[in-house]
Amino acid sequence: xxxxxxxxxxxxxxxxxxxxxxxxxxxxxxxxxxxxxxxxxxxxxxxxxxxxxxxxxxxxxxxxxxxxxxxxxxxxxxxxxxxxxxxxxxxxxxxxxxxxxxxxxxxxxxxxxxxxxxxxxxxxxxxxxxxxxxxxxxxxxxxxxxxxxxxxxxxxxxxxxxxxxxxxxxxxxxxxxxxxxxxxxxxxxxxxxxxxxxxxxxxxxxxxxxxxxxxxxxxxxxxxxxxxxxxxxxxxxxxxxxxxxxxxxxxxxxxxxxxxxxxxxxxxxxxxxxxxxxxxxxxxxxxxxxxxxxxxxxxxxxxxxxxxxxxxxxxxxxxxxxxxxxxxxxxxxxxxxxxxxxxxxxxxxxxxxxxxxxxxxxxxxxxxxxxxxxxxxxxxxxxxxxxxxxxxxxxxxxxxxxxxxxxxxxxxxxxxxxxxxxxxxxxxxxxxxxxxxxxxxxxxxxxxxxxxxxxxxxxxxxxxxxxxxxxxxxxxxxxxxxxxxxxxxxxxxxxxxxxxxxxxxxxxxxxxxxxxxxxxxxxxxxxxxxxxxxxxxxxxxxxxxxxxxxxxxxxxxxxxxxxxxxxxxxxxxxxxxxxxx
Amino acid sequence: xxxxxxxxxxxxxxxxxxxxxxxxxxxxxxxxxxxxxxxxxxxxxxxxxxxxxxx
Numbered sequence: 001x002x003x004x005x006x007x008x009x010x011x012x013x014x015x016x017x018x019x020x021x022x023x024x025x026x027x028x029x030x031x032x033x034x035x036x037x038x039x040x041x042x043x044x045x046x047x048x049x050x051x052x053x054x055x056x057x058x059x060x061x062x063x064x065x066x067x068x069x070x071x072x073x074x075x076x077x078x079x080x081x082x083x084x085x086x087x088x089x090x091x092x093x094x095x096x097x098x099x100x101x102x103x104x105x106x107x108x109x110x111x112x113x114x115x116x117x118x119x120x121x122x123x124x125x126x127x128x129x130x131x132x133x134x135x136x137x138x139x140x141x142x143x144x145x146x147x148x149x150x151x152x153x154x155x156x157x158x159x160x161x162x163x164x165x166x167x168x169x170x171x172x173x174x175x176x177x178x179x180x181x182x183x184x185x186x187x188x189x190x191x192x193x194x195x196x197x198x199x200x201x202x203x204x205x206x207x208x209x210x211x212x213x214x215x216x217x218x219x220x221x222x223x224x225x226x227x228x229x230x231x232x233x234x235x236x237x238x239x240x241x242x243x244x245x246x247x248x249x250x251x252x253x254x255x256x257x258x259x260x261x262x263x264x265x266x267x268x269x270x271x272x273x274x275x276x277x278x279x280x281x282x283x284x285x286x287x288x289x290x291x292x293x294x295x296x297x298x299x300x301x302x303x304x305x306x307x308x309x310x311x312x313x314x315x316x317x318x319x320x321x322x323x324x325x326x327x328x329x330x331x332x333x334x335x336x337x338x339x340x341x342x343x344x345x346x347x348x349x350x351x352x353x354x355x356x357x358x359x360x361x362x363x364x365x366x367x368x369x370x371x372x373x374x375x376x377x378x379x380x381x382x383x384x385x386x387x388x389x390x391x392x393x394x395x396x397x398x399x400x401x402x403x404x405x406x407x408x409x410x411x412x413x414x415x416x417x418x419x420x421x422x423x424x425x426x427x428x429x430x431x432x433x434x435x436x437x438x439x440x441x442x443x444x445x446x447x448x449x450x451x452x453x454x455x456x457x458x459x460x461x462x463x464x465x466x467x468x469x470x471x472x473x474x475x476x477x478x479x480x481x482x483x484x485x486x487x488x489x490x491x492x493x494x495x496x497x498x499x500x501x502x503x504x505x506x507x508x509x510x511x512x513x514x515x516x517x518x519x520x521x522x523x524x525x526x527x528x529x530x531x532x533x534x535x536x537x538x539x540x541x542x543x544x545x546x547x548x549x550x551x552x553x554x555x556x557x558x559x560x561x562x563x564x565x566x567x568x569x570x571x572x573x574x575x576x577x578x579x580x581x
Numbered sequence: 582x583x584x585x586x587x588x589x590x591x592x593x594x595x596x597x598x599x600x601x602x603x604x605x606x607x608x609x610x611x612x613x614x615x616x617x618x619x620x621x622x623x624x625x626x627x628x629x630x631x632x633x634x635x636x
Contacts, residue, residue: 294623
C-alpha cells in the first residue's frame with residue numbers, strides 16, 4: 001500500500017496513514033451535522049419517553065405525534081446517514097491512503113442534504129408534516145417534507161456514487177493491492193445497500209411529492225407501504241453493515257483484534273448485499289395485500305441468509321478479539337482476555353456493549369417477531385420499537401459513538417474532552433438503552449400499542465385495561481430512557497467541546513497513557529514476543545472443539561440458548577391466542 | 582508427478598475472490614434480487630388482487 005501521495009494531505013502520526021485534506025473536511029462536516037441531528041433527536045426522545053410513561057404523560061396529543069415524527073427523522077435518517085457519509089469518506093480515503101473523487105461534487109451533495117434536512121425540520125416543527133416518520137397516505141404533509149427527503153436522498157446517493165468512484169481511483173492509482181481491507185469491504189456493503197434503499201426512496205417519494213402538489217390524484221396506500229418500507233427498513237440495514245465494519249475497526253484499534261477468516265467475514269458481507277434489504281417485508285406481515293408465499297420467502301427463507309450473516313459476524317468479531325488478546329499473551333482461563341481488556345477505553349466498552357445488546361436483544365427479538373406466525377402477536381405493539389432501539393441505538397449509535405472517540409484525535413486532532421465522563425458514557429448510555437428496550441419489549445408483550453399517545457384510552461367510548469404490570473415496565477422504560485438521553489447528551493457535550501474548544505494534539509506521545517487520547521492510539525496493541533509459539537499452541541488439534549477461542553464459544557452457546565428459549569416462548573404465547581382442541 | 586511452480590507469473594486470485602472483489606457486480610446483483618423478489622413480486626401481488634365487491 002502506497003503512503004506516497006501527490007495530492008494535498010497530511011500523515012497521521014499515530015497510524016502513518018495518508019489523510020487527504022479535502023476528504024478530511026468532508027468527514028468533519030458530516031460528523032458534526034450528525035451530532036447536531038443526534039442532539040435534536042435526543043431532546044425529542046426525552047419528551048416522548050416522558051409521555052409514553054403513562055404516570056408522567058407529559059405532552060399533549062398533538063405535540064406527541066409531532067415530536068414522534070421529528071424523533072424518527074432525526075435519529076433514523078439524519079444522524080445515522082450523515083455519520084455514514086463520514087464513514088464512507090473515511091473508509092474510501094483514509095483507510096486506502098487515497099484521494100477523494102471530485103470533492104467539489106462532495107460539497108455540492110452535502111449542500112443538497114443540508115437543504116433537504118432544513119426543509120424537513122421546518123415542515124415538521126411548524127406542524128405542517130404531522131404524518132409521523134412513515135407518512136402513510138392518505139395522510140398528506142406539506143410538499144416541503146417530501147421534497148426535503150428527495151433532496152437529502154439525492155445528495156446521499158451522489159456521495160455513495162463518489163465512494164465507488166474513489167474506490168476505482170484508488171485501485172487505478174495503486175493505493176492498495178489485492179482486495180480492499182475488510183473494514184472498507186463493510187463500507188462497500190453499506191454503500192450498495194444504500195443504493196438499493198435510496199432508489200426505493202426515490203420511487204415512492206417522487207410520486208408522493210407530486211401528489212402533495214396536486215399533480216397526481218391519489219397514491220395507493222398498499223403500494224406506498226411496500227415501497228416505502230424498502231426505504232424505511234433498508235436504511236437501517238445500511239446501519240447494520242456500517243456498524244459491523246466499525247466493529248472490526250474498533251476491535252483492531254482497541255485491543256489488536258484479528259480477522260479470523262477473511263473468506264468467512266467477506267461471505268457474510270456478501271449475504272447482506274444479496275438478502276438483507278428484503279427484511280422490509282417484516283412490516284407488511286399483517287397486510288392483506290400479499291400472499292403467504294411472498295411474505296415467507298421475503299422474511300424467512302431469504303432473510304435468514306442475512307440473519308446467518310449477522311450470526312457469523314456475531315461470532316467472528318468477539319472471536320477475533322479473543323484471539324487478538326491471546327496472541328498478546330493474555331491466555332489465562334476462559335475469560336482472562338475479557339477481564340484484562342481496557343474497559344476504561346470508551347472505544348472498547350462501546351464496542352462490547354454494541355455487540356452484546358445488538359445480538360442478545362435486537363437480534364433475538366428481531367428474528368422472533370419477524371416470523372410470520374408470531375408477528376400477529378407483536379405487530380404494532382411496543383415490542384417493535386423495543387427491538388429496533390436495541391439494534392439501531394444500542395447497536396449502531398453505540399458503535400458510532402465508540403468510533404467517534406477514536407476519530408476525535410485521529411481526524412479532528414483534538415483530545416477527547418471531559419475524559420472521565422467519556423469513560424463512563426458508554427456504560428450510562430447502554431444501561432439506559434437496555435432498560436428502555438426491555439421495558440418496551442415487555443410492555444409490547446402485554447399488548448401495549450406503539451405510536452399511541454394515551455393507553456388509558458381516557459376519552460374513548462370503550463374501555464381497555466392492561467395488566468397492572470404494564471405500569472411497572474413502562475416505568476422501567478421511562479427510567480431507562482432518561483438514563484440513555486443523559487448518556488447521549490453527555491456524548492454530545494464531549495464531542496462539541498472536543499471539536500470546537502478541545503485541546504489540540506501537537507505531539508503524539510507513544511507508549512504511555514494520556515488523558516483524552518484512547519489507549520489504542522498511544523499504546524497500539526502489539527503481539528507478544530512469542531506470538532508464533534502462542535499461535536501454534538492455540539491452534540493445536542488437542543484443544544478439540546474449544547479451538548483457539550473457547551471463551552467466545554461459551555458466549556455463543558449462551559446466546560443460542562437465549563435465542564431458543566425466547567423463540568419457543570413466543571410460539572407458546574401464540575398457542576394461547578388460538579387454542580386448538 | 583510433482584508440479585513445478587511457475588516462477589515470475591503472478592497468480593490470479595481465486596474465482597470467488599475475484600467475484601467478491603467486483604463491487605459493481607455485487608451492486609447489480611443486490612439491486613436485481615431486491616427488485617425481483619421484493620418489489621416486483623410485491624407489485625404483482627397488489628396489482629392482481631381481485632377487486633372486492635360489496636355484498
